[in-house]
Amino acid sequence: MKIHPLITTSEELAALCARLAKADFVSVDTEFMRENTYWPELCLVQIADTEEAAAVDPLAPGLDLTPLWDLLTDNEEVLKVFHAGGQDVEIIFNFTGRTPHPIFDTQIATMAISQSEQIGYSNLVESWQGVTVDKGARFTDWSRRPLTERQIEYAIGDVTYLSKIFPKILKRLVKTGRGEWLDQEMEKLADPEHYRNDPTEAWKRIKAPSRNPQVLGRLKAIAQWRELEAQNKNIPRGRIARDETVADIASHPPKTQADLAKVRGLSQGWKDNEIGRRLMNAIAEAEPLPDDELPARTPRGAPLGKEGALVADLLKLLLKIRAREIDAAARLLARNDELELLAAGVRKNLSLLQGWRYEVFGRDALDLVEGKLAFAVENGKLKMTHVDDAAVVEIPTSQETASAAPAAD
Structure with a gap:
């Protein structure tokens, strides 16, 4: 496989993408x-087919990334292969408003042909290759320039190995007939x-008080305010206020801005600064959440009770047995919260009762x-x-056992 030097010019990138556009993946x-x-902050993009591989420097002055984004998001003829690609796809979406398609994730695919839940890239x-990956550059500062040869070699290795492993995984999927899974x-x-960042939905990520x-x-109002503050300042939302602070303010709103100084997690300066004023305005303008937006009472685990909890445990045991029998990851077959809902009597909108999951496990x-x-036991x-x-033997409960026991003399 040909390994290119770090690509830093628009001409080099356009030529590379033109060649890769003819590849199958x-x-x-x-x-x-x-x-x-x-x-x-995107610092490097690595891309390869079976013939060549390269690292692209998005921080290079004047580099036009358009051919790369077009290849990844517009070319339906080329399959895009990632490993644990959620964050990679998020970055591409942030730049383009589009996502790569068609797409294949080797971490997800491995769950269909082994019991590995979330296999890391090194593993x-x-x-699949019998190679131990050098992790020395794993936690490097990718924003610093110039990049060393070791950093570039490490980064390109991520896609060169992936290009060799993907066909093997695909062959195994075809052999097992689990591609449709x-x-x-x-x-x-x-x-x-999945990647669209809507500040009005930010409150759903916070544990509701x-x-x-x-x-x-x-x-909802405070979470939206925090999201917009963090976006405008381009700092992590937790730097504005932690989740528990947001939830605490929602439950016990301060009456005046001066009261913000008493809120755990906020500094004294909030009592008279601009960000404190904007927070108080958000609180003042908040309206009760409409009925159609209220969270369902039992979305994650209907009330099980003791017997229901035992049934849920049996379902989890059944899941482990089935995953071992067919050599697939239990997490791909069913989620624990769905098992608890099933034990509680829920039958609608459960993925384990639909399609191939129903046939295999549901x-x-x-x-x-x-x-x-x-x-x-056999x-x-x-x-x-x-x-x-x-024959099924019913196991008596502890209360039944006690009532059936002979009375003491």
């Missing part, structure tokens, strides 16, 4: 910094709505909840048995 990775900023390379997951990864419409209305999960499936191994094929 390109592997992509980015290096960025976001510790001190709201928006990630992926070691597993990933269609929905890949489309979700490429969905622009209550379901009171007044409190939630303030929470049907048996439903049978277990409805008493049509039991656990058995040759020292735990297995599932349908009740039509085995």
Whole structure:
């Protein structure tokens, strides 16, 4: 594979993208910094096909990235391959308002052909290539120039290995017939709505202090205010105010700006500075959250009770057994919160009861909840048995056992 020197001119980048546009797929990775900023600072883009690889310097003066963005977001003929690509896709969306498509994520794909939940890149390379990746440049400051040869070599390695591993993963997927399992997951990864930053939705990321419409209305207003402040200053939102501070103010709003000095997590200066005034205006203008925006009462785990909790535990055991049997990641088959909802009696809008998940796991999960499936031990191994094929012994509760016990003399 040909490795190019660091690309710093528009002419070099345009020529590279013209060649890569003829490939079946390109592997992509980015290096960025976001510790001190709201928006990630893109510092390097690595891209490769099976013939050549290069690192592109987006910080190079006058570099026109348009051919690169067009290749990644407009060219439907070229598959874009990432590993754990959520943040990479977010950066591309921030620059272009578009996402790469079609897309393939090797971390997600590995979940369909192994029990690895979230395999890291280094482990992926070691597993599929037998190579130990040098992690020396992993935590480097990618914004500093000039980049060293070691940094560039490390960065390009991310896509050269990926270009070799992807065809192997694809071959395994074809052999197992599990490619369709990933269609929905890949489309979700490429969905622009997943990366659109709407300040009016920011409150949903904060643990709600209550379901009171007044409190939630303030929470929405304060979270939106914080998001806009952080965006305008390009600093992490936590530098403005931490989540717990936002929730506390929503629950116990200060009556005057001077009271902000008493709020835990805010400095004394807030009692008379401009940012404090803007916060007080946001609180004053907050309106109660409308009924149609109120969070559902039981979105993450309906009330289970003791028996329901036991059923949920059995479902989780069933999930582990099934994942081991078919050599797939349990997390891909079902989420724990869905198992708890199923145990609580919910049947609608559960992904485990739809499509391939229902065929692979959901049907048996439903049978277990409805008493049509039991656990058995055979040759020292735990297995599932349908009740039509085995006698089911009901285990008495502790109260039943106590009532049936003979009275003491």
